[in-house]
Amino acid sequence: MQLLRAIGFFRGNILILSATIGAGIFVSPKGVLKYSSLNVAVSLSIWAACAVLTLISALSHAELGTTFPISGAQYYFLKRSLGSSVAFLNLWIKLFTHPLRLATESLLLSTYTIQPFYAGCPAPELPKRCLALAVLWSLGLLNARGVQTVAWLQTVSTLAKMTVLCFICFTGIVLLGMGERENVARFENALDAELPDVSQIAEAFLQGLFAYSGTSILNSMAGEIKNPGKNIPKSLITGIPTVAVVYLLANVSYLAVLTPKEIVSADAVALTWTDKIIPSMQWVISFGISTSVFSTMCCTVLSASRMIYRASQEGQLPFIFSMLNKHSCPTMAVSQLIILTSIVIITSDLINLIRYSGLALWFLRGLHMIGLLKLRYQEPNLPRPYKVPLPFIFGSIAISLFLILTPLIKTPKMEHVYGLIFIFSGLLCYWIHVHLSQHSVSFVKVTCYLQLLFNVSPPEDHNEGISTEKSDLKEIFL
Numbered sequence: 001m002q003l004l005r006a007i008g009f010f011r012g013n014i015l016i017l018s019a020t021i022g023a024g025i026f027v028s029p030k031g032v033l034k035y036s037s038l039n040v041a042v043s044l045s046i047w048a049a050c051a052v053l054t055l056i057s058a059l060s061h062a063e064l065g066t067t068f069p070i071s072g073a074q075y076y077f078l079k080r081s082l083g084s085s086v087a088f089l090n091l092w093i094k095l096f097t098h099p100l101r102l103a104t105e106s107l108l109l110s111t112y113t114i115q116p117f118y119a120g121c122p123a124p125e126l127p128k129r130c131l132a133l134a135v136l137w138s139l140g141l142l143n144a145r146g147v148q149t150v151a152w153l154q155t156v157s158t159l160a161k162m163t164v165l166c167f168i169c170f171t172g173i174v175l176l177g178m179g180e181r182e183n184v185a186r187f188e189n190a191l192d193a194e195l196p197d198v199s200q201i202a203e204a205f206l207q208g209l210f211a212y213s214g215t216s217i218l219n220s221m222a223g224e225i226k227n228p229g230k231n232i233p234k235s236l237i238t239g240i241p242t243v244a245v246v247y248l249l250a251n252v253s254y255l256a257v258l259t260p261k262e263i264v265s266a267d268a269v270a271l272t273w274t275d276k277i278i279p280s281m282q283w284v285i286s287f288g289i290s291t292s293v294f295s296t297m298c299c300t301v302l303s304a305s306r307m308i309y310r311a312s313q314e315g316q317l318p319f320i321f322s323m324l325n326k327h328s329c330p331t332m333a334v335s336q337l338i339i340l341t342s343i344v345i346i347t348s349d350l351i352n353l354i355r356y357s358g359l360a361l362w363f364l365r366g367l368h369m370i371g372l373l374k375l376r377y378q379e380p381n382l383p384r385p386y387k388v389p390l391p392f393i394f395g396s397i398a399i400s401l402f403l404i405l406t407p408l409i410k411t412p413k414m415e416h417v418y419g420l421i422f423i424f425s426g427l428l429c430y431w432i433h434v435h436l437s438q439h440s441v442s443f444v445k446v447t448c449y450l451q452l453l454f455n456v457s458p459p460e461d462h463n464e465g466i467s468t469e470k471s472d473l474k475e476i477f478l
Contacts, residue, residue: 005223005224005225005226006147006151006224006226007147007221007224007225007226008226008231009234011151011154012218012225012232012234012235013235013238013239013242014151014154014155014158015154015217015218015235015299016214016217016235016236016239016240016243017158017161017162017239017243018154018157018161018214018295018296018298018299019214019215019217019300019303020211020212020213020214020215020239020243021158021161021162021165021243021246021296022105022161022292022297025165025211025246025247025250029043029251029254029263029269030264030269031207031208031210032047032204032207032208033260033264034207034264035200035201035203035204035207036201037194037195037196037200038194038260038261039194039195039196040187040255042195042196042204043204043251043260044248044251044252046204046205046208047244047251048244048248049205049208050208050211051212051240051243051244051247053205053209053399054209054240055236055237055240055241056395056399057365057396057399058215058216058236058240059233059237059388060368060369060372060388060392060395060396061074061219061365061368061396062218062219062232062233062236062386062388063386063387064077064219064372065218065222065228066222066228066384066385066386067382067384067386068222069222069223069228070222070223070310071223071224071306072220072223072306072308072311073219073220073222073223073310074090074216074219074220074307074364075087075090075091075094075307075310075314076310077368077375078090078367078368078371079314081371081374081375081378082367082370082371084316084430085427085430086367087311087314088316088426088429088430089367089426089427089430090364090367091311091316092425092426092429092430093361093363093364093426094307094364095308095340097360098300098307098337098340098341099337099340099341099343099344101213101300102136102297102300102301102304102337102344103341103344105296105297105300106132106133106135106297106341106345107128107132107345109131109132109135109290109293109294109297110128110129110131110132110135111128112270112286112289112290112293113131113290114127114128114131115271115286116271116282116283129345132345135294135297136341136342137338139294139297139298139301139338140301140334140335140337140338142298143301143302143305143329144329144331144334145327145329146328147224147302147328147329149327150298153295153298154295154298154299157291157292157294157295158295160288160291160292161288161289161291161292162246163288164284164288164289164291164292165246165250165292166246168250168253168270168273169246169249169250169252171253171277172249172250172252172253172254172257173249173252173253175253175256175257176252176256184256187255197410198410199410199411201406202403202406202407202410203407205403206362206403209362211247212240212243213361214296214300214303215236215239215240216303217299217302217303218231218232218235218236220302220303220304220306220307223306228385229386230385232386254269254270257277258272258273258276270285270289271285271289274286301337301338304337305330305333305334306330306333308321308333308336308337309321309322309333310322312330312333313459318447319458320332320446320447320450320451320456321333321336322458323451323454323456323457323458323459324456324457324458324459325455325456326455331454331456332450332454332456362400362403362404363400363404365396365399366396366397366401369394369396369400372388373393
């Protein structure tokens, strides 16, 4: 029994669209505008810049998944290039940021679903959290059915979310084309507005980049992608620009209908937009958005569980988490993720969740690029089916340093200190892990019991199919 390579170029694009277009485009417009000092021109420029930075970063990280085409490739790469302690630090951060992201998406989905029942007033917190938990556990059961079932669902849900977003974009274009003063007023004097400072721009970038944070899913699932050396870069090159165009047009549509202050004060921007344009369509838009967020959550579970699966195979998590069920799914890894996210689903400020998880994720991306440079120096003859240009790598490192250091230097806050303490406390946990692993005999009986209880078995040892063919960006589409 082993993970199946069932994802080709088309499904790879579907996964990128499903993982990327979700909560971000419905939450981040609020954060980007807020930290852009309500400057429309700066806000739209940041959205465009985020697309370029995401493409550079994604193509740089694609070398990891193509060189080591195994599920959880980022984790395995860090362990091989920078050592076990850094790999465990990656695991430590992801075990918190993945549940944070899932909790954010779960609460957003429940808000969009319940809000139409409470027209004119905010929905109560208890029903929102209960629905969020119900959706979360449904996702766990769905993922247990295997990657082919999830891929089929993503195809259907992606069509639904693209239909909703295309409606929003098309409506905005039509309104601007009609030339009504109310709709074009926000764009006429956009360059005369107040400019944000450097620290605000960094915060705005974190908000915008959150909307693109699902692009790493193909690296996480490299072990389940057909011909990863070609399909991973090709899917990124076609998928990310598509997402960027949709995001820009959606933001223009929001601004054509709502003022920047209305967007910043709205808990659900798309519903506020719909309520002002076509109130009777609120149910349709709400359903489409919920479907969109649901499919993104499904991709997050899919990606995060593969990281847990790989860490278990490498001996940094209990072996039970790498065992597969009859659908070739790491059921126990999925279960652990669902339990952690259930704990996180509490009353929280979504913007703060985005900020804290964003800093940690860009810290890890910087580590990946440093490891990539080190591995190129130490193992220059390592077969690399796809080799990213060096300027992309240095550009990704520069982006990470800017997004991490600017808020710390310009506007230092205690939560930044807490964030750094949290990140590096992973090293202490690594020492505890090494100590406990010397006394792990007592866990064998527990593992056997759980294996029988959940009907799972260890994966077979097999060749991961690392290719020896080389290609670059020019050759990808030939």
